[in-house]
Amino acid sequence: MQKAFLVDGSICLGCNTCAMACKNQYHQDKGILWRKVREIGAEEYHIDNNNILPTLVSYQKAPTAEMPMERFYFSLACNHCENPACVAICPVGAHTKDPETGICKHDQTICIGCGGCVKACPFGASKFNEKMGQAEKCSMCWERQADGKTTACVQSCPVGAIAIIDLHDPKYKEYANASPIGIDYAINAETKPTTRFIHPSMPKEVYRLPKG
Amino acid sequence: MSYSKENVESIVNNGLSRRSFLKGLAASGVLSSFPGGILQANEDLNTKIPYLGEKSYKTFRNACPRNCYDTCSIKTYVKDGVMQFIEGATESTYTRGGCCVKGNSYVKRVYSARRLKFPMMQVGGKGSGNWKRISWDQAMDIIAKKLLEMKKEDGTLLGAALTKYSGNFGITHYGIEGMFNSIGYTTRLAGTPCWPAGIDAQNLDMGDMWCNDPEEMKDSKFIILWGVNPASNSIHSMKYIYEAKKKGAKVVVIDPVFTEAASKASQYIQIKAGTDGLLALGMAKIIIDANLHDQKWLDANSKGYKEYKAYLDKEIKLDNVSKITGIPLAMIKELALSFAKAKPATIWMGYGMQRHTNGGSMIRAIDAFVAVSGNIGKYAGGARYGHLNTWGFNYAALSMPKPEGSVGYTGPEGAKGDVAQGKDAKSNYTDRFLNINKTARELINAKEPKVRLLWVACKNVFAQDFDRNQLIRAFQQLDLVVVADQFFNETAKWADIVLPVATQFEEYDVNVSYWHYWLTLNEQAIKPLFEVKSDLEIAAMLSKRMNQLQAGSCTFPQSVDTKAMMVKEFNPGIYEQFGIKSWEELKNGPVKAKAVIPYADGKFKTPSGKFEFYSDKALELFGSALPTYLEVRKPYDKFRMTSPHSRWSLHSQFQNLEWMEDVHPEPYVYINPDDAEAKMVKEGDTVAVFNKQGLLRVKAKLTDNVQAGTVLMYEQWYNNNIYNVNELIDDTSSDMGAFKTGAPGVALHDTFVNFRKL
Ligand code: SF4
Ligand code: SF4
Ligand code: SF4
Ligand code: SF4
Numbered sequence: 001m002q003k004a005f006l007v008d009g010s011i012c013l014g015c016n017t018c019a020m021a022c023k024n025q026y027h028q029d030k031g032i033l034w035r036k037v038r039e040i041g042a043e044e045y046h047i048d049n050n051n052i053l054p055t056l057v058s059y060q061k062a063p064t065a066e067m068p069m070e071r072f073y074f075s076l077a078c079n080h081c082e083n084p085a086c087v088a089i090c091p092v093g094a095h096t097k098d099p100e101t102g103i104c105k106h107d108q109t110i111c112i113g114c115g116g117c118v119k120a121c122p123f124g125a126s127k128f129n130e131k132m133g134q135a136e137k138c139s140m141c142w143e144r145q146a147d148g149k150t151t152a153c154v155q156s157c158p159v160g161a162i163a164i165i166d167l168h169d170p171k172y173k174e175y176a177n178a179s180p181i182g183i184d185y186a187i188n189a190e191t192k193p194t195t196r197f198i199h200p201s202m203p204k205e206v207y208r209l210p211k212g
Numbered sequence: 213m214s215y216s217k218e219n220v221e222s223i224v225n226n227g228l229s230r231r232s233f234l235k236g237l238a239a240s241g242v243l244s245s246f247p248g249g250i251l252q253a254n255e256d257l258n259t260k261i262p263y264l265g266e267k268s269y270k271t272f273r274n275a276c277p278r279n280c281y282d283t284c285s286i287k288t289y290v291k292d293g294v295m296q297f298i299e300g301a302t303e304s305t306y307t308r309g310g311c312c313v314k315g316n317s318y319v320k321r322v323y324s325a326r327r328l329k330f331p332m333m334q335v336g337g338k339g340s341g342n343w344k345r346i347s348w349d350q351a352m353d354i355i356a357k358k359l360l361e362m363k364k365e366d367g368t369l370l371g372a373a374l375t376k377y378s379g380n381f382g383i384t385h386y387g388i389e390g391m392f393n394s395i396g397y398t399t400r401l402a403g404t405p406c407w408p409a410g411i412d413a414q415n416l417d418m419g420d421m422w423c424n425d426p427e428e429m430k431d432s433k434f435i436i437l438w439g440v441n442p443a444s445n446s447i448h449s450m451k452y453i454y455e456a457k458k459k460g461a462k463v464v465v466i467d468p469v470f471t472e473a474a475s476k477a478s479q480y481i482q483i484k485a486g487t488d489g490l491l492a493l494g495m496a497k498i499i500i501d502a503n504l505h506d507q508k509w510l511d512a513n514s515k516g517y518k519e520y521k522a523y524l525d526k527e528i529k530l531d532n533v534s535k536i537t538g539i540p541l542a543m544i545k546e547l548a549l550s551f552a553k554a555k556p557a558t559i560w561m562g563y564g565m566q567r568h569t570n571g572g573s574m575i576r577a578i579d580a581f582v583a584v585s586g587n588i589g590k591y592a593g594g595a596r597y598g599h600l601n602t603w604g605f606n607y608a609a610l611s612m613p614k615p616e617g618s619v620g621y622t623g624p625e626g627a628k629g630d631v632a633q634g635k636d637a638k639s640n641y642t643d644r645f646l647n648i649n650k651t652a653r654e655l656i657n658a659k660e661p662k663v664r665l666l667w668v669a670c671k672n673v674f675a676q677d678f679d680r681n682q683l684i685r686a687f688q689q690l691d692l693v694v695v696a697d698q699f700f701n702e703t704a705k706w707a708d709i710v711l712p713v714a715t716q717f718e719e720y721d722v723n724v725s726y727w728h729y730w731l732t733l734n735e736q737a738i739k740p741l742f743e744v745k746s747d748l749e750i751a752a753m754l755s756k757r758m759n760q761l762q763a764g765s766c767t768f769p770q771s772v773d774t775k776a777m778m779v780k781e782f783n784p785g786i787y788e789q790f791g792i793k794s795w796e797e798l799k800n801g802p803v804k805a806k807a808v809i810p811y812a813d814g815k816f817k818t819p820s821g822k823f824e825f826y827s828d829k830a831l832e833l834f835g836s837a838l839p840t841y842l843e844v845r846k847p848y849d850k851f852r853m854t855s856p857h858s859r860w861s862l863h864s865q866f867q868n869l870e871w872m873e874d875v876h877p878e879p880y881v882y883i884n885p886d887d888a889e890a891k892m893v894k895e896g897d898t899v900a901v902f903n904k905q906g907l908l909r910v911k912a913k914l915t916d917n918v919q920a921g922t923v924l925m926y927e928q929w930y931n932n933n934i935y936n937v938n939e940l941i942d943d944t945s946s947d948m949g950a951f952k953t954g955a956p957g958v959a960l961h962d963t964f965v966n967f968r969k970l
Contacts, residue, residue, distance in 0.1 A: 011454055013443045013472055015859055016875045020316035023871050024297045027261050027319070030870050037875075068917050071475035136260070143263040155299060156310040158447040159454060205479040208470070209538040209919055211886060 002082060002102035002167040003140060004194035006175060007075050010201050012161040014039070014073035021156035022077070025141070032127050034138040035077035035153055039069055040200060072200040075162060077138035077153070078125035079193030080104045086117035086126055086137075094135070102167075102194070103140045111135055122191060140164070167194050261296060269296060272737035273799060275723035276315050277385070277716055278862045279378035279406070281426075281446035281598075283725035284311045285732040285802040286318070288717060295319050295717060295738055303801030305427060306728045312447050313859060313875065314866040321715060321869055322741070326931060327698055328712035329742035338688055338706050348743065348753060351709055356757040358665055358692050359395060360765060366661040368619040370644050373399035373663045375651060378406065379670030379697075379865065382721035382734060384748055384777045387609030388669045391751035394612035394768035395758070397620020397641050399663055401648040403955025405676060410566040410597050410957075412948035413575035416827045417583075417839075419817025421952075422601055422810040424558070424594035425729050430455035431592040434554035437465045438578060439488060440562025443472035444859040446727065450476070462554070464547065466491070469854065469924060470917040481547070482919060485852055485961060486844025487537040488565055489574030492581040493841055494533030495548035497524040499585060504552035506586025513814040514583060516826020516838065523838050552585045556593035564856055567960040569845040572948025576830075576839035583823050589811040602724040602731065602789065602805050608780040609748065612767050620644070647955040650943045652682035656689065664691040669713075669747055674702035675864035675929040675936060678943040678958065680906065696750060699868055701929060702936070712744040719746040720775040722782075722795070729805040731790050733798035736774070746774050833951055842947060849903050849964035851887065852922045855937045864929030879935040880913040881967065882924040888914045893969045901925070903965040906939040923965065940965055 019035045028034060084104050087095040094111040097104050106117070106126070113133040117126040126137045141151035145164075149155065154162045165172045175196040274286040285301035298318050300307040311318075321327075331351040336342030362371045374392045392398045404411075414421040429435060429452040442449040450473075457463050457478065465474040466481045466488065474480040483491060499505050500521060510517045534541040551557050559582050566575050579595045587593035614620075620641030646654035651673065655663050666687070677683060687693055687706040695707035704710045718741070721734035740746075745753070755768035782795045790803045797803070811823075818824045831837035860876040861867035867876065881901050883893060893899055893912050901908045901923065910925065918924045925937045941963045949956035 011450075011476065013447060013450060013476070015443070015447050015472075016313040017310065017316060017447070019875055020313040020871065021310075023874070024316040024319055025263060029260070031874060033874055068470060068475075069915060070913075070917060071470065071472060132260075141263065143265070147263070147265045149266070152297075152299075156316060158308075158310050158312065159451050203465075203475065203477045203480050206470075207480065207539065207543060208482045208916070209484065211920060 001100060001169075002194055003080065004102075004165055004167045004175075004196060005077065005079075006163045006165045006172075006196045006198070008161045008163075008198040009040070009072065009074055010198055011159050012037075012073050012075060012200070013159060014071070015158065017156050017158060018075050018153035018162055021152040022138070025144075025152040028136070029129060029131060032129060032136070034125075034127070034136070035075060037073050037075045040072040040074060074197055075153075076123065076125075076195065078104060078140070079123055079191070079195045080140055082192035082194060083190065085120040085122065085191045089116040089120040091116065098142070101140075101142065101145075103142050104137075105139055105142060106135060106137055108132075108134055108136065123193065165196070167196075264291070272717075272735045273301070273733045273801070274298070274716055274737060275382070275721070275732040275734045276311065276318075277380045277382040277721065277723050277734070278314075278865055279381055280312075280314075280862055281442075281725065281727035282307070282312070282448045283381075283723055283728065283730070283732070284315055284448070285730060286311060286315065288737040290737050293738060295322055301732070301802055304730050304732070305804070306448055306730055307802075308448070308451070310448070314862060314872075317866060317869050317871045318715075318717070320871040321698070321866070322717055322738070324699075324869060326700065326868065326870075327741070327744075328700055328704070328710060329744070330712060331743065332710045334708055334710075338693065338708060339684070341705070346709075348745070349757075351711060352753050352757040354709065355665075355692065355694060356754060356761055359758065360762055362661075362664055363396065363765075368661065369396040369398050370621060371399070371661040371664040373401065373646070373655070373658075373666045374669070375401035375648065375666065375671055375673060376669040377404070377648070377671040377676065378863065379672070380716070380747075382716065382723050383605045383607070383781050384609050384719075384721045384774055385670060386607050387748045387751055387772075387777060388667075390610040390612045391754065391768050392667070393610065393614065394751075394755065395766050396614055396618035397643050399644040399646060399658065401651055401654070402645040402953070403648040403949065403957075404953045405649055405958055405960075407563045407566065407598060408949025408953040408955065408957035409572035409946040410561065410563065410575040410948075411953055412951040413566070413572040414579060414595070414597055415952050416830045417576055417579040417818070417824055418588075418811065419819075420810075421597055422599045423596040423727070424592070424810055425807065426596070426727055427452055428592040429453055429558065429560075430459075432456050432556055432558045433461050433592075434551050434557035435461060435463045436551065436557075436559040437463065437467075437473055437477065438559050438561050439467055439565030440560050441467070441469075441471040441473045441564075441856065442560075443476060445857050449727075462550065468919055468922060469856070472859075481539060481543065484536070484538045485854065485922065486568045486570060486574075489570060489577035489839070490528075490533055490841045491537045491539065491544065492574070492577035493524060493528050493839070494530055494537075494544055495551070496577075496581045496584045497528050497530065498545055498548040499552040500524065502549060502552070504549065505584045509586045509589075510584065513589070513816075514823040514825060515818070515820040516824060520580060520825035520838055523840060527841070555587070556590045557585065557587050558582070558593050558596060560596040564854075564961060566946060566948075567957060568962050569944065569946055569959040570842035571946040571957060571959065572834070573836070573839060573842040577841070580825055580839045583825070588823065589809060589814060591809050594810060598726045599810070600726060601808075601810075602729055603726075604783070604785050604789070605722070605781040606783050609777050615764055615767055645954055649678070649945065649955055649958045651677040652679045652686045653943070655686035656682065666690050666693045668693070668695045668697075668703055668707070672697070672701045672703050672864040672929060674706065675927075675938065678938055678941045680936065680939050696747060698744075699931075701864060701868070711750060712742060713750075714740050714744045714746040718744065719748075720773075720778040722778050722798075730802045731786070731798065731805065732802040733795065734778075735799070748772050748774050748777055829951070834948060845944065845959060845962035847964045850966040851964065852961070853901070853903075853940060853963045853965045854922060854924050854961045855927050855941065855963070856924070858926035858928055861926070861928045863927060867928040868931040873931075878933065879910055879926065879928060879930065881908075881910045882913050882915050882918045883967070884916055884918050884920040884922070885914045886920045887923075888912065891968060893967070898970045899967045900970050901940065901965050901967045903940050903963070905942055908935065908937070908939055909970060910935060923967065
């Protein structure tokens with residue numbers, strides 16, 4: 001089983017509820033968001049300040065030219081990669097990949113704060129918490145899932161734009177073979193990120209007042 | 213084992229997880245003396261918490277009371293007396309387990325380091341910044357003495373004014389009006405800045421403002437979102453709109469701005485601001501000419517259709533409609549005809565559209581179009597605006613008798629607030645009503661007696677009212693300004709006394725919506741932090757002090773608990789409407805009112821009992837019996853400025869929170885690239901936006917979501933940023949509002965500005 005986020009960009013409102021629901025659940029420090037809602041069409045893929053070594057600076061522009069900024073979004077947290085860089089690099093085994101669910105967990109009681117994962121993650125998912133001197137990231141709410149609940153972000157999304165799927169379930173075949181994020185910015189795809197993204201689309205008819 | 217504050221901070225700073233820390237505290241029994249205090253000692257503390265499993269928490273029922281369509285039902289998770297996190301109640305099909313970005317920041321609102329903690333007094337004069345902590349007793353003593361002194365000197369308490377609005381729409385919060393009722397006849401800032409023109413319009417047309425259940429929209433075949441942006445401001449409604457769309461319904465957004473909702477619709481039609489009414493009249497003409505109107509319904513249920521049709525025939529020229537609205541005629545025709553052919557079809561009108569000098573007329577025109585199309589009184593149809601149909605509480609907290617011998621205002625009968633007010637016994641006097649939308653000048657101009665004391669509750673005057681420079685003058689000339697709030701906002705800065713108020717998690721209340729049909733209990737989930745008190749407790753304390761100083765001077769109960777007051781608000785009507793036997797059932801979750809379709813029986817509360825195209829009342833009040841085209845305000849500067857609500861705030865609430873700063877750190881002015889180019893403004897430049905009212909410095913974002921000739925700035929209040937869009941807004945009235953809410957609305961979106969690069 002490989003649990004994965006399926007984010008539907010065609011209905012995502014960009015409301016940031018998912019990002020805040022995550023803060024509501026875990027109380028991350030100021031400046032740290034485990035889930036981030038980004039605008040499609042922004043020139044730069046803004047790497048968080050606390051990423052020590054951004055490895056990714058740009059991604060393909062909006063799928064269609066007329067798709068305006070600030071209106072189309074993708075919500076992204078940790079991709080719980082099939083071949084996670086964070087797990088590979090961690091010298092003390094604080095990052096582990098759950099063999100049953102495929103969730104990449106990070107254990108703060110072990111983390112020595114070397115920051116290797118923060119540097120290694122191509123998606124800026126692993127964050128460095130300066131005050132604790134430790135890394136932290138989305139845990140796919142494994143404790144909530146173990147308790148029979150869904151993740152905080154999924155539960156809160158007002159339109160059901162995020163779902164948890166099993167990429168290995170034949171039911172989701174179309175996603176299993178899709179490009180990792182859907183939008184072509186997963187340059188370092190060798191980590192095999194599992195998040196799948198349904199493309200946004202413009203309304204069929206858009207009328208704007210003529211200039212002048 | 214005992215913990216000093218330093219002790220606490222050092223433990224937390226040394227990286228002990230809060231969980232084990234709390235465990236330690238709980239074991240040592242000192243937690244009760246730090247009710248959540250540890251969470252706020254320093255806003256940057258390591259406060260990360262793990263999820264411990266449903267059974268580890270005590271849960272409480274809460275509601276979001278902040279003047280939002282969605283009025284979410286909340287489930288609050290508490291451990292060791294500390295709020296851990298919240299979720300939307302799953303029992304409500306509307307909230308469906310979620311809140312919005314704002315609601316999800318509630319924990320940080322409660323435990324914000326920035327919260328007001330103690331009563332304070334500004335000793336160096338208003339705006340001096342010279343504050344002193346005082347006790348509640350001292351605060352109440354100062355206020356009570358002032359009130360009694362005013363009463364003695366003026367012979368009345370009309371010198372005491374209350375301004376309260378939508379910071380908390382919980383039913384017991386009408387106790388603040390109750391507090392003012394209980395001291396005598398006083399002055400009230402009446403009216404509403406939100407939706408008055410539209411309320412009047414709907415009342416003229418249908419005798420009420422009453423909308424279909426939003427959950428029905430899933431079965432609508434055609435939805436027009438007209439000047440409303442639910443993707444930002446009523447996000448839980450979006451799922452019904454998506455559902456309809458998925459089932460094949462067409463969703464059209466008509467708005468001057470390419471909004472978030474527009475980006476998710478089937479069709480977006482940009483329109484010139486303030487011309488929506490004309491478009492609706494044109495669309496009505498088109499469907500009547502095509503014989504697609506519902507003649508049968510109109511014959512049975514409407515008054516003045518003939519006059520209305522004659523007006524359309526004579527005055528509405530479709531070429532003109534196209535020219536003035538900016539929309540091609542073929543598109544208008546297609547829209548009108550396909551709407552009329554789809555059954556049921558519905559229009560949701562936003563509160564933005566009526567914020568024009570012709571706002572009420574525009575809502576009337578759209579009501580008329582929906583009526584002509586035969587969609588009023590139908591399941592999944594309707595001309596949706598809002599409703600107060602589930603607000604039939606007792607308003608026990610409000611209905612206080614006047615003290616013996618109270619003297620009041622003898623002028624013509626004053627206005628009333630927009631939500632039910634208590635029925636006063638027959639009296640020769642009334643309170644004095646000033647227009648809330650002209651607060652600054654009304655406070656300055658009020659005479660005999662002049663206003664000497666102002667009480668501010670559930671409202672951030674400086675962020676909500678207009679003409680800031682006049683406001684400062686108005687505040688300065690008052691003897692005493694009392695601000696009861698949760699944060700040190702700009703209004704607090706101009707106060708003499710600031711009182712820290714409880715959040716909804718620290719008090720009992722009951723909440724309903726003006727949009728959906730759910731009823732939610734709000735329980736006290738945690739003990740009040742610091743020295744905060746509920747508005748009701750404050751009223752009781754004031755009553756106690758006043759009666760100590762002068763027996764019988766205040767009729768408000770001298771001690772009150774919010775739960776007891778909440779219980780008093782229920783009545784058989786509410787139980788019947790919501791199908792419950794007792795308020796206690798609400799502990800199991802929110803309940804929904806029995807389904808009703810507004811006006812399905814064809815009965816309207818208008819004088820004629822019918823839908824009134826022709827309204828005598830409208831003629832008497834506004835000079836036009838029919839929904840006619842009224843031109844919008846003429847520009848007085850280069851660019852139209854529109855100032856809608858953002859997704860990050862509700863009026864001035866939420867954007868000031870630490871967590872919110874992480875998702876939306878700073879304000880912008882949104883400018884069309886063509887306009888920006890002409891002014892040599894680039895993305896990220898700081899620009900000055902200015903007009904006759906004032907000037908704002910703010911960063912520019914270039915986007916053609918905003919049409920050329922228009923700039924957009926959201927209404928928001930930041931903690932450490934002096935940005936305030938109302939700096940630029942004058943208090944020009946919209947055409948309607950005085951009929952039902954006591955004062956006309958404000959033509960917020962008829963503001964004009966210029967800008968330049970700094
Ligand atoms: S995924 Fe859902 S919650 Fe997150 S921004 Fe999109 S619509 Fe909002
Ligand atoms: S997204 Fe980054 S942090 Fe998450 S599993 Fe992949 S490499 Fe690790
Ligand atoms: S799955 Fe849980 S931890 Fe991950 S982003 Fe969503 S809420 Fe946050
Ligand atoms: S602001 Fe509105 S949508 Fe958000 S939690 Fe409150 S009621 Fe719900």
